Structure formats: structure tokens, C-alpha cells
Amino acid sequence: MPEIVPLEWTGDALRVLDQTRLPWEQSFVVARSHRDVVRAIRDMRVRGAPALGVAGAYALALAGRELNASNLRELQASLSRVGEEVASARPTAVNLRWAVDRMLRTASSCTSLAELPKRLEAEAVALHQEDVAANQRLSRLGADVLPQEGTVLTHCNAGALATGGYGTALGVIRAAWEQGKRLRAMVTETRPFLQGARLTTWELLQLGIPTQLIVDSAAGSLLAQGEVRCVIVGADRIAANGDVANKIGTYSLAVLARENRVPFYVAAPTSTLDLSLPSGALIPIEERSGEEVLRWGEGRIAPAGVSVRNPAFDVTPARYVTAIITERGVAWPPFDETLRALVAGGLPREAVMVVAPHEKAS
Ligand code: MRU
Numbered sequence: 001m002p003e004i005v006p007l008e009w010t011g012d013a014l015r016v017l018d019q020t021r022l023p024w025e026q027s028f029v030v031a032r033s034h035r036d037v038v039r040a041i042r043d044m045r046v047r048g049a050p051a052l053g054v055a056g057a058y059a060l061a062l063a064g065r066e067l068n069a070s071n072l073r074e075l076q077a078s079l080s081r082v083g084e085e086v087a088s089a090r091p092t093a094v095n096l097r098w099a100v101d102r103m104l105r106t107a108s109s110c111t112s113l114a115e116l117p118k119r120l121e122a123e124a125v126a127l128h129q130e131d132v133a134a135n136q137r138l139s140r141l142g143a144d145v146l147p148q149e150g151t152v153l154t155h156c157n158a159g160a161l162a163t164g165g166y167g168t169a170l171g172v173i174r175a176a177w178e179q180g181k182r183l184r185a186m187v188t189e190t191r192p193f194l195q196g197a198r199l200t201t202w203e204l205l206q207l208g209i210p211t212q213l214i215v216d217s218a219a220g221s222l223l224a225q226g227e228v229r230c231v232i233v234g235a236d237r238i239a240a241n242g243d244v245a246n247k248i249g250t251y252s253l254a255v256l257a258r259e260n261r262v263p264f265y266v267a268a269p270t271s272t273l274d275l276s277l278p279s280g281a282l283i284p285i286e287e288r289s290g291e292e293v294l295r296w297g298e299g300r301i302a303p304a305g306v307s308v309r310n311p312a313f314d315v316t317p318a319r320y321v322t323a324i325i326t327e328r329g330v331a332w333p334p335f336d337e338t339l340r341a342l343v344a345g346g347l348p349r350e351a352v353m354v355v356a357p358h359e360k361a362s
Contacts (some may be wrong), residue, residue, distance in 0.1 A: 086100050135166040141173035142176075156195045162234060172325060210248060224256075231254070233266055238272055239283060265321075
């Protein structure tokens with residue numbers, strides 16, 4: 001089965017698999033400048049927190065070649081301005097800001113104008129490779145947490161498309177399936193952008209994993225009827241106390257999971273942790289255009305003139321989260337302790353793995 005490649009560096013441009021066209025057609029946008037990358041991010045041709053980080057890094061690599069400067073200081077200052085433009089293209093996913101900061105640190109460590117473009121390119125490529133490796137590792141760790149069989153509910157798209165490659169929440173389902181666990185994926189359609197209906201089902205069908213698509217509002221009753229063994233989602237930003245910002249609708253699913261004693265897992269690389277924020281209340285929540293809500297394909301679904309709110313993300317309080325699966329280990333509550341320990345140097349083995357936690361849902 002060929003791997004899904006959401007982002008490909010060609011040596012002088014970033015080739016972006018256009019996620020607005022999936023699943024109907026596989027077409028690509030070729031970003032040759034940092035502005036092209038910013039446009040692709042804003043238009044959601046590339047989306048998903050880790051993928052935004054990777055794309056943001058390549059945007060800086062492209063800027064390192066484009067910008068004219070007569071000396072190193074001038075180029076570093078221009079890059080900082082570009083960094084702001086890139087990081088603010090989508091504000092909730094901290095991976096974007098994290099990647100920009102890493103690229104700017106690389107730029108500041110350069111000692112000559114001539115070395116800077118090559119160093120930035122090498123850093124972006126390294127960041128991309130590290131993201132894929134982190135996703136593969138967290139997926140292996142997370143696979144052990146999933147039940148041997150049954151239905152796993154997921155929301156939005158946290159697959160290869162949302163990352164540098166392989167995926168996070170969907171990567172965990174994939175790794176568990178490849179380990180021989182007899183799972184079915186239940187996928188919420190994820191209004192209004194339909195990441196679940198368009199993208200997650202597309203990935204799961206290619207992986208050969210049994211998949212059922214549901215409308216977002218069906219999740220509650222299916223959880224109540226005992227059809228779901230656990231819920232697993234990705235994240236756009238995780239605060240120091242374990243509060244999780246993720247696609248709008250995640251909070252409702254987490255509350256419903258708790259009500260029905262179903263474990264609720266979050267899978268994300270440590271680049272999604274923002275330990276500078278004590279709680280999720282401080283996470284900026286992107287509001288997108290009302291047009292996304294008003295339109296279905298080419299047609300309108302609501303009367304002209306109606307007012308619309310379109311928050312793209314919500315924050316799930318840590319108390320609803322059973323565990324946070326990262327490439328450095330699986331963190332269990334109390335997250336304010338375990339997340340810090342995990343970033344500082346990993347967790348002891350017993351904190352990383354607990355026997356069949358799905359059997360004792362909180
Ligand atoms: O608006 P999107 O599609 O960029 O939102 C993406 C999500 O919320 C994902 O669930 C999250 O980024 C995790 S991706 C591995």
C-alpha cells in the first residue's frame with residue numbers, strides 16, 4: 001500500500017497534496033515562496049497541527065532563499081517578520097509557532113549570509129523527518145492502550161494528512177490494526193469542513209481498516225448504546241494542565257465519553273504541548289469564515305442574511321482526558337506532573353504503560 005505523502009520537499013519548492021480536493025481528486029499545489037505556503041495554510045489545502053508545523057518550517061526555508069539582504073542581520077530581521085506572518089496564518093495549532101521558532105533559532109545561529117539558506121533547508125527537512133518518526137513511535141505506544149477488539153471512535157482527521165506523515169490518533173488505530181487488534185473505526189463527519197467524512201474515511205479505506213461514518217450528532221446515542229470501546233483524537237495544543245484544544249466538537253465527545261464510562265485518549269507529538277500555558281483557557285481559538293457553515297459544496301444551506309459563528313476548535317478540560325499519548329510516553333493524570341516529567345526526560349516505564357486501562361474507564 002503506498003504511503004500518503006501530504007507534503008513533499010522537491011529541493012526548491014513544497015509540493016502540497018490539496019486537502020480541499022480530497023477525496024474526489026488527488027491534486028497538488030506547488031508552493032515556491034513563503035507566501036504560497038501561507039496561502040495554502042489559510043485555505044486549508046494543508047491542515048492538521050503537525051502538518052502545519054512542517055509546512056511552516058518549509059515556508060521559512062523558502063523565505064531564506066527569496067529575501068534580498070545585504071547582510072546577515074538584515075536577513076535575520078526579515079525572517080523574523082516572515083515568521084510572524086507564517087505563525088499567525090492559523091493561531092490555534094501551536095506546532096506552527098513551535099516550528100517557526102525553531103527555524104528562527106537556526107537562522108540566528110548562522111554566522112554568514114551564504115550558509116543561511118542551506119541551514120534553513122536542512123532544518124526544515126530534519127523537522128519533517130522527526131515529525132514522521134515521532135508519529136510512528138507514539139502510534140506504537142498508543143496501540144498498546146487500545147482494546148483487542150471493538151469500535152474506536154475518532155473525530156476530525158488526525159491521520160497522515162494532518163501530519164508530516166503516518167498520523168497521530170489515526171496512526172494509533174493503524175498501528176493497533178497492524179499488531180492484529182480487530183478494530184473498527186467510527187468516524188464523525190466533522191462539520192463544517194468535513195475532515196472526518198472526506199479525509200479520515202479516505203485514509204482508513206486505503207489502510208483496509210473497517211470504517212463507519214456517522215453524522216456528528218449520532219455519537220452520543222452510539223456511545224450510550226455501548227457501541228464504542230474508546231474515543232481517540234489528535235490535538236492542536238495541549239496546555240500544561242492537560243487541557244486539550246482540538247477540532248470543534250471534541251469537547252462534546254469527551255463529555256459524552258465520560259458520561260458513558262468510555263475512555264477518551266488524545267494522541268499528539270510533544271511539539272503539540274504548550275507548557276507555557278497553565279490552562280486551556282489561554283489557548284487562542286481560531287474563528288473561521290461563516291461561509292464554511294453556510295455552504296454545502298457549491299450550494300447554500302441557510303437563508304442569506306443569517307448570522308453565523310464558526311469557532312474551529314474547542315478546549316476539552318483535562319478531567320475528561322483518560323491519557324495523552326506522545327512519542328515520549330503515555331501520560332496519565334495528574335497531567336500537570338506527568339506532562340512536565342515526560343518533556344524533562346521521559347516517564348518511568350510504569351507511568352508509560354498500564355495494563356488494559358480501557359477495562360477501567362474513569
Ligand atoms: O482545522 P484543522 O483541520 O487543521 O484541525 C485539525 C484538527 O483539529 C486535528 O484533529 C488536530 O490538528 C490533530 S491533527 C494530528
